[in-house]
Amino acid sequence: xxxxxxxxxxxxxxxxxxxxxxxxxxxxxDLTKAMIxxxxxxSCDKQMCKEAIRLLVDGGRCTYAYLGGSYIVLPPxxx
Amino acid sequence: MTEKKPTPLLDNLEAGPWPSFVKExxxxxxxxxxxxxxxxxxxxxxxxxxxxxxxxxxxxxxxxGGVIGRYNELAREFPDAxxxxxxxxxxxxxxxxxxxxIRTLCDIWERHGSGLTNxxxxxxxxxxxxxxxxxxxxxxxxxxxxxxxLGGSGSCLRTPSCCCGMARCEWAxxxxxxxxxxxxQTFQDELHRPSFPYKFKIKxxxxxxxxxxxxxxxxxxxxxxxxxDIQVDRTAVTQYAAGGQIDIAADVVxxxxxxxxxxxxxxIGIDNESCVRCMHCINAMPKALAPGxxxxxxxxxxxxxxxxxxxxxxxxxxxxxxxxxxxxDLKELIRAIWDLWGDHGKNRERVGEFIQRxxxxxxxxxxxxxxxxxxxxxxxxxxxxxxxxxxxxP
Numbered sequence: 230x231x232x233x234x235x236x237x238x239x240x241x242x243x244x245x246x247x248x249x250x251x252x253x254x255x256x257x258x259d260l261t262k263a264m265i266x267x268x269x270x271x272s273c274d275k276q277m278c279k280e281a282i283r284l285l286v287d288g289g290r291c292t293y294a295y296l297g298g299s300y301i302v303l304p305p306x307x308x
Numbered sequence: 309m310t311e312k313k314p315t316p317l318l319d320n321l322e323a324g325p326w327p328s329f330v331k332e333x334x335x336x337x338x339x340x341x342x343x344x345x346x347x348x349x350x351x352x353x354x355x356x357x358x359x360x361x362x363x364x365x366x367x368x369x370x371x372x373g374g375v376i377g378r379y380n381e382l383a384r385e386f387p388d389a390x391x392x393x394x395x396x397x398x399x400x401x402x403x404x405x406x407x408x409x410i411r412t413l414c415d416i417w418e419r420h421g422s423g424l425t426n427x428x429x430x431x432x433x434x435x436x437x438x439x440x441x442x443x444x445x446x447x448x449x450x451x452x453x454x455x456x457x458l459g460g461s462g463s464c465l466r467t468p469s470c471c472c473g474m475a476r477c478e479w480a481x482x483x484x485x486x487x488x489x490x491x492x493q494t495f496q497d498e499l500h501r502p503s504f505p506y507k508f509k510i511k512x513x514x515x516x517x518x519x520x521x522x523x524x525x526x527x528x529x530x531x532x533x534x535x536x537d538i539q540v541d542r543t544a545v546t547q548y549a550a551g552g553q554i555d556i557a558a559d560v561v562x563x564x565x566x567x568x569x570x571x572x573x574x575x576i577g578i579d580n581e582s583c584v585r586c587m588h589c590i591n592a593m594p595k596a597l598a599p600g601x602x603x604x605x606x607x608x609x610x611x612x613x614x615x616x617x618x619x620x621x622x623x624x625x626x627x628x629x630x631x632x633x634x635x636x637d638l639k640e641l642i643r644a645i646w647d648l649w650g651d652h653g654k655n656r657e658r659v660g661e662f663i664q665r666x667x668x669x670x671x672x673x674x675x676x677x678x679x680x681x682x683x684x685x686x687x688x689x690x691x692x693x694x695x696x697x698x699x700x701x702p
Contacts, residue, residue, distance in 0.1 A: 256463065257503035258650055283501065286370055293372030295363040298655050299462035299502030305365055 232272045238264055239281035246291055246303060254300040257282055312337075315346055317353040333424070341422040341438050344389035348380055366393055366441050368448045372502040374458025375444055392422070395436040395447060396459035398492065398499075399428055401485035402472040412454050420447045431509065432469030432520075433459035463656075464502035468492050470512035471519040479590065480514030481532030481603035482631035487512055490635055495642075504646065505653030505662075509612075515599060516585045522611070522622070527659045528642065529608040529622040530631070534600035537580040538589070544596035545576050560592045604630040606682075607638065609645065610660025620660040623668070627682035644675040 261278040285291040366377035376394040383390035422438030459467035473484030511522035522529035568582035608622030
């Protein structure tokens with residue numbers, strides 16, 4: 230896969246959070262590992278994933294939740 | 309407002325000679341939230357069980373920590389305490405305030421919450437107890453305006469804390485407050501955006517007295533120490549001996565855990581190479597003894613209180629590090645630990661437990677540190693350490 234922008238990584242992350250909603254909670258590290266596995270380490274690194282998470286959370290598309298650990302989930306109003 | 313209910317079991321807690329949290333709560337019971345809180349508490353004593361659940365989605369936008377959701381399962385009966393969230397606020401390093409600042413904080417909290425505070429929580433933060441979800445953003449806005457920010461909660465860097473250090477203590481071997489402020493500013497993302505397997509605490513003590521109990525509570529403990537000899541004021545030692553307030557042989561020399569001191573009735577001798585920096589002699593004779601002049605800190609890793617697993621004390625990672633801005637070596641070390649633990653730590657596994665699981669040798673290799681004798685607890689009695697005793701010493 231070619232190089233990706235932070236916005237594209239954020240979209241891929243958002244799709245994963247949506248897909249896992251109600252089935253499995255994802256931590257920031259789970260999302261990072263999943264993105265690096267999916268996109269490839271040459272096109273996506275930890276820093277890029279960190280920025281993608283920031284984009285999703287600051288934009289209100291995802292939010293943090295404490296459920297016995299800190300997870301990234303969909304905001305309740307979008308579920 | 310909920311009708312005031314009798315609280316005979318709580319009232320009983322006020323009967324003894326000790327300070328009572330019930331008495332303090334009742335002082336604030338003009339707030340309906342606190343009135344209902346007392347009601348829930350009374351019920352907990354009656355039922356012999358708690359009626360609170362915590363966690364969930366409550367917080368401010370962009371932050372993953374700082375607000376801990378608390379919900380009361382008896383919400384119908386005690387509606388004013390249905391939501392009773394905790395807000396953690398990043399304390400000033402060393403916990404110094406002006407009275408104006410404290411008034412400002414209390415005013416904010418009386419406008420938006422129950423008015424109950426906890427100065428300070430176990431991690432060191434200022435704690436506001438009892439907020440409704442609808443008030444959280446407003447509280448946050450006013451705190452920011454007053455120059456405060458939220459602290460850490462959840463799987464993130466918790467608010468770094470430190471002793472008062474050089475501000476008030478002559479034993480401080482480095483400026484704990486400056487370091488804590490610097491680390492807090494540097495790691496804002498890690499503090500507010502949880503990205504770790506579990507919590508990570510950094511606590512800094514200026515000397516081995518360890519007034520913030522960093523060794524017992526922090527994942528990374530930074531404890532001031534010195535490399536040269538203990539400073540001795542011989543005249544002051546003589547004054548201690550003549551004054552009779554302290555028996556130097558019994559109270560100081562005999563209690564040295566390293567057995568590295570001698571006293572012949574006139575002068576004190578210290579084998580500084582064998583000193584373990586316990587601070588006992590310095591604490592006992594503060595006018596005569598002081599830490600050396602070549603000062604820095606020992607960095608230790610892996611401490612924690614009992615939660616999921618048992619308690620751990622921190623272990624030495626870097627025996628001596630000079631603590632001067634911009635603290636690049638320390639920050640590089642912290643990032644290396646986070647990187648490894650973040651990749652391989654299990655959910656809710658503290659870094660000390662992670663090190664126990666993978667082994668200290670592997671951990672050191674992965675973060676790029678060489679093993680050193682100071683990392684071994686009691687090297688002189690450890691059968692795996694080859695040690696040549698000095699003549700005349702055990």
